[in-house]
Amino acid sequence: MDFEPSDDQRLLVESVTRMLGDTYSFAQRKGYQALPEGYSPAVWAQFAEQGLLGLPFAEEYGGFGGTPQEVMLVMQAFGRVLVLEPFLPTVVLCGTALNVAGSADQKSALIPAIAEGSLKMAFAHSERQARYDLTDVITTAKRSGNGWVLDGSKTVVSHAEAADKLVVSARTGGDRHDADGITLFLVDAKAPGVAMRGYVSRDDSRAADISLSNVSVSDADVLGQVGKGLATIQRVVDAAIAATAGETVGAMEAMNEMTLEYSKTRVQFGQPIGTYQVVQHRMADMFMAQEQGRSMAILATMSVDNPDEAQRAHDMALAKVGIGQAGRYVSQSAVQMHGGIGMTEEYAVGHYFRRCMVIERLFGDPAYYLNKLAAEVG
Amino acid sequence: MDLRFTPEELAFREEVRAFIRDNLPADTRDRMKLGHPPRKEDTVRWQRILNAKGWGAYSWPKEWGGPGWTAIQKMIFLEENLMAPAPELLSFNITMLGPVLIQFGTDAQKSRFLPRAANLDDWWCQGFSEPGAGSDLASLKTAAKRDGDHYVVNGQKIWTSTAHNADWCFVLVRTDPNARKRQEGISFLLVDMKTPGITVRPIISIDGSHHLNEVFFDDVRVPVENRVHTENKGWDVAKYLLGNERTGIARLGKSRERVTAAVAMAKEVNFGGQPLIQDQIFRQRVAQLQVDMKALEITQYRVVSAYDKAKGAGKPDPLSSVLKVKGTELLQATTELAVDVSGPMATPIWAQELEALNEPDDMLEASSAGTGAYLMLRAASIYGGTNEIQKNILTKAVLGL
Numbered sequence: 001m002d003f004e005p006s007d008d009q010r011l012l013v014e015s016v017t018r019m020l021g022d023t024y025s026f027a028q029r030k031g032y033q034a035l036p037e038g039y040s041p042a043v044w045a046q047f048a049e050q051g052l053l054g055l056p057f058a059e060e061y062g063g064f065g066g067t068p069q070e071v072m073l074v075m076q077a078f079g080r081v082l083v084l085e086p087f088l089p090t091v092v093l094c095g096t097a098l099n100v101a102g103s104a105d106q107k108s109a110l111i112p113a114i115a116e117g118s119l120k121m122a123f124a125h126s127e128r129q130a131r132y133d134l135t136d137v138i139t140t141a142k143r144s145g146n147g148w149v150l151d152g153s154k155t156v157v158s159h160a161e162a163a164d165k166l167v168v169s170a171r172t173g174g175d176r177h178d179a180d181g182i183t184l185f186l187v188d189a190k191a192p193g194v195a196m197r198g199y200v201s202r203d204d205s206r207a208a209d210i211s212l213s214n215v216s217v218s219d220a221d222v223l224g225q226v227g228k229g230l231a232t233i234q235r236v237v238d239a240a241i242a243a244t245a246g247e248t249v250g251a252m253e254a255m256n257e258m259t260l261e262y263s264k265t266r267v268q269f270g271q272p273i274g275t276y277q278v279v280q281h282r283m284a285d286m287f288m289a290q291e292q293g294r295s296m297a298i299l300a301t302m303s304v305d306n307p308d309e310a311q312r313a314h315d316m317a318l319a320k321v322g323i324g325q326a327g328r329y330v331s332q333s334a335v336q337m338h339g340g341i342g343m344t345e346e347y348a349v350g351h352y353f354r355r356c357m358v359i360e361r362l363f364g365d366p367a368y369y370l371n372k373l374a375a376e377v378g
Numbered sequence: 379m380d381l382r383f384t385p386e387e388l389a390f391r392e393e394v395r396a397f398i399r400d401n402l403p404a405d406t407r408d409r410m411k412l413g414h415p416p417r418k419e420d421t422v423r424w425q426r427i428l429n430a431k432g433w434g435a436y437s438w439p440k441e442w443g444g445p446g447w448t449a450i451q452k453m454i455f456l457e458e459n460l461m462a463p464a465p466e467l468l469s470f471n472i473t474m475l476g477p478v479l480i481q482f483g484t485d486a487q488k489s490r491f492l493p494r495a496a497n498l499d500d501w502w503c504q505g506f507s508e509p510g511a512g513s514d515l516a517s518l519k520t521a522a523k524r525d526g527d528h529y530v531v532n533g534q535k536i537w538t539s540t541a542h543n544a545d546w547c548f549v550l551v552r553t554d555p556n557a558r559k560r561q562e563g564i565s566f567l568l569v570d571m572k573t574p575g576i577t578v579r580p581i582i583s584i585d586g587s588h589h590l591n592e593v594f595f596d597d598v599r600v601p602v603e604n605r606v607h608t609e610n611k612g613w614d615v616a617k618y619l620l621g622n623e624r625t626g627i628a629r630l631g632k633s634r635e636r637v638t639a640a641v642a643m644a645k646e647v648n649f650g651g652q653p654l655i656q657d658q659i660f661r662q663r664v665a666q667l668q669v670d671m672k673a674l675e676i677t678q679y680r681v682v683s684a685y686d687k688a689k690g691a692g693k694p695d696p697l698s699s700v701l702k703v704k705g706t707e708l709l710q711a712t713t714e715l716a717v718d719v720s721g722p723m724a725t726p727i728w729a730q731e732l733e734a735l736n737e738p739d740d741m742l743e744a745s746s747a748g749t750g751a752y753l754m755l756r757a758a759s760i761y762g763g764t765n766e767i768q769k770n771i772l773t774k775a776v777l778g779l
Contacts, residue, residue: 001387001450002380003680004687009379069379260777274779277770284769287776288700295676302381321669373665378641378655 003298009073016077019046024081026348032084037162038206039084047085048117056095061111068239072246072301079250082348082355084205086120086159088243094121096239097167097184101224101232106186110165122163122189124154124210125233132364134233135177139212141170141185148172148222150185150193150215160208161198163189168212173227182230184223191215203358204351237363238316242304244359245297245323251352252290252327255334258349259283262338279337286333293326314376317369324366327356383450390451394458401427402464412740413639413716413747415587415754416465418501418543424465425498435496436467438476442488443496449682453626460631461638470502470540471495473626475548478566478619482607491546491568505535505549505569505593506616512537513767515550516560516613520595522551522567529553529567529605531575531598537761541578541591544571549595554610566612568604575599585753586727620763627698627762628678628705630671636712636751637667640719643744647721654719667712674704696775699768706758706765713752720745 005013023043032040047053056071057063064070071092078087095114098107113119130136139152150170160166166187174181187194193215198208224232260283263274273279300319306312331353335342342349360366383391406420416424428434437452438444447455460466467473475495479488494500511518520533531551541547547569557563569576575598581590607615641664644654654660681697717724726732728746732739759765773779 001383001679001683002687003683005379069381260779263779274777277773280773280777280779281766281769283777283779284772287772288703291677291697291700292670292673292704295673295680298381298676298680299672315672318669318672321666322673325669370662370665370669373668374658374661377661377664378645 005069005073009070012070013073013077015050016052016074017080019050020077020081020083024083026081026351029082029084033204038159038200038204039086039162043083044085044120045117047087048115051115052087053091053117054111054115055091056099057111057115058099061107062115063111064115068242068301068304071239071243072297075243075246076250076253076297079247079252079355080254082204082251082254082351086122086162088240088247089122089157089159089163090114090120092239092243093123093236094165094167096236097123097223097232100235101184101229105220106223110186119165120159120163121165121167122157122160123236124157124160124166124187125169125236126155126157126363127153128155128209132368133177134237134363135179135182135230137169137171137182138176139168139170141172141183141217143172144216147216147218148185150187150212150217152212154210154212156201156207157210158201158205158207160189160196160210161206165189166194166210167223168210169229169233170212179230181227182233183226184229184232185217186221186223187212187215187217191217201358203355234313238300238304238312240363241316241320242297242300244362245293245300245319248323248327248356248359249290249294249297251356252286252293252330255330255349255352256283256286256290258352259286259334259337262341266339273337282333282337286330286337289326289329289333293323293330296322296326314373317372320364320369321366321373324360324369327360328366331356387450387454391454391458394455397431397433398458398462398464401431402462403427406465407462410463410465411639412744413636413751415750421465421468422498422501425467425471428467429497434467434498435472435476435492437473438480438492438496442476442480442492449685450679453678453682456626457631457634460629461635463632463635466629468498468501468540469626470504470544470548471498471500474504474619475502478548478606478615481618482566482615484603486603487568487606500545501540501543503538503541503544503547503571505538505541505547507537508534509536513764515616516564518550518552518564520549520551521555522553522565522600524553524602525599527602528599529565529602531567531569531595531600533595535593535595536591537581538578538591538593539589541571541593542580542588547571547593548606550612550616553612557610561613563610564612564616565609566606566615567600568606569598569600573598573600583754584756585750586729587750587754589754621698628674628701629709630674630678630705633667633671633705633708633712636709636716636748637664637671639744639748640664640712640716643716643719643741643748646741647719660719663715667708667715670704670708670711674701674708677701677704696772699771699775702762703759703765703768706755709755709758710752713748713755716748717752720748724749 051064054063055066059065141148141150166189168185168187169182171181172183193213195211196208201207264272266273296319303312303315334349338349341347432445435444436455440446508518522529522531549567549569550564552563553565554563575596577594579592580588583589647654649657681695723745728743
């Protein structure tokens with residue numbers, strides 16, 4: 001066991017942090033948020049230049065050959081400044097789907113474009129009725145000639161409007177809750193029959209509900225095996241849990257630093273509030289939550305590629321619950337410690353609060369995963 | 379960064395587990411499985427078995443009879459020992475006195491005391507707290523006046539765990555009442571408990587056990603050669619000792635063992651017409667404990683692995699305070715779980731009358747022992763620096779306030 005980042009990993013974190021230091025002040029972020037895309041295409045291009053968009057991909061496809069550890073470290077840096085760009089859906093979610101299930105042709109067509117920043121993708125799996133149940137898919141894909149026709153709808157798809165391509169799950173067989181019969185398709189976001197209803201999410205990023213009506217795709221657009229999409233979806237979800245766990249750690253660090261700074265400067269009853277023990281102990285609790293959360297992000301990172309599926313599912317559930325609870329505790333406490341100013345839109349802490357809230361319910365919240373763990377007890 | 383155990387570490391865990399399985403005396407194991415604390419003879423016998431194997435002084439360097447393990451190995455050993463469940467190594471001997479003598483002791487002190495401590499030929503206790511000096515340890519008053527080649531000690535210690543079992547006691551005394559700072563007038567003495575003038579008076583804890591004591595010093599003569607480190611520099615020794623005490627303080631294996639026992643009992647007891655194990659609230663509670671134990675486990679490995687990297691040269695890691703707080707919260711939460719599983723059986727006291735019946739009633743005995751552990755472990759957030767003091771430490775060390 002060795003928890004120290006390697007020299008290369010340290011360099012990666014330094015260069016990412018430096019870039020974000022130049023591009024991601026809270027004021028700059030507000031500017032990106034106001035752009036039509038809801039993020040900064042210029043910063044996206046910088047991510048590409050730095051090789052971040054190729055992070056988890058093999059070098060033969062123009063990738064960086066990184067491991068989940070590098071993804072965790074980068075996500076942590078992103079979490080510290082609340083990056084708005086579609087890194088998670090493009091590189092982590094769809095990137096994992098391509099890595100796990102993509103054919104050589106699909107990989108060579110798409111991964112280099114992702115890595116160079118010209119292709120953005122979104123992962124369109126969740127449906128309104130499914131809540132967190134990954135098998136609950138009623139969108140259908142029906143055979144038609146040499147291809148398929150998709151019908152149905154997807155909900156809260158992060159950065160869907162920014163995407164050039166979507167990964168869409170649809171039923172090619174089985175009933176609503178069956179594990180078998182789900183197939184993944186690569187769908188052009190501008191394809192006829194794809195319609196989006198976009199909105200701003202609570203974390204300041206954009207998301208959309210998607211309706212698919214008579215959308216035609218070819219056999220070459222099937223990602224992985226027909227009917228066997230669930231295993232890939234599971235891998236995508238695990239990658240998302242690990243990545244957002246890292247992001248939550250970064251967000252917690254930022255909130256704790258802000259809170260500490262505030263406690264030194266905010267004077268009440270003639271002294272900085274940080275001199276009061278009740279405030280100090282709350283901050284000590286916040287620090288402990290951050291570190292226990294960091295341990296859970298490490299657990300997710302070391303489990304995400306575990307070939308033992310049952311063990312992986314168990315560990316990812318532990319991590320998802322732990323990081324979610326830690327993020328919630330630190331967020332709520334940070335707002336509380338700031339008092340009134342923490343309630344304002346113009347101050348940063350509330351934005352961190354809201355990002356943690358969004359992450360917490362991405363692909364399942366702590367209650368959902370606690371239930372899974374509870375089912376194993378005994 | 380490598381977040382997995384190495385094959386060597388995995389093999390080491392297997393080796394430790396197998397040794398404990400094959401060598402832990404069955405009567406000790408059976409008692410402890412029921413949730414009883416080890417008796418004095420259980421602890422002594424187990425310490426000697428481990429010491430014969432070369433593992434007794436598990437945290438000491440090879441030069442002084444330790445196995446020379448990495449911090450990760452030490453942690454694996456402690457966890458396996460707790461989960462067995464086997465008696466814990468006597469911390470006064472192994473994690474407190476030993477490292478202190480190795481760091482500060484004279485050669486004569488080392489060769490006289492270390493081998494006997496490792497084999498538990500001497501049972502040590504810790505004379506730190508006083509009626510007026512608990513969390514504020516530096517306000518201690520027990521006085522030692524120089525008289526030729528002796529100190530004459532007068533005063534009172536309290537909360538002295540296992541003093542009634544002890545052959546020796548390491549004691550913090552005030553040797554300079556006029557020191558500019560309170561911390562600067564303290565010395566660290568090794569005191570033979572058979573010395574005339576020492577009186578040990580039991581304090582019965584809320585679990586009914588005799589673990590704690592008051593120790594009175596009435597003109598107790600201690601040879602100057604039994605002072606560790608420089609006169610009036612005992613605070614440095616105490617700080618070093620307390621820093622060392624942190625490493626194994628989470629006692630995570632104990633929490634895990636308690637959850638395993640509670641889950642096993644939950645299969646046997648009825649709750650609304652079905653086994654308690656079927657109850658969703660119970661299952662969620664166990665699941666939540668598993669989450670918290672896993673987070674602590676990884677935090678613990680982060681601390682010890684950083685310690686290995688720094689070759690033990692660094693200052694005590696402030697994360698150690700996280701281990702103390704979260705570890706003791708878990709000890710309390712897991713024993714609370716056990717008490718709740720026991721239901722009404724949690725209330726009878728398993729003592730002479732019931733023991734005398736000589737009819738095995740494991741369910742009742744385990745329930746009673748579980749309650750004992752629950753009551754006793756209310757102390758966990760008090761001893762070793764209360765959890766509130768730990769938060770003060772974090773405030774200073776991490777927040778810089």
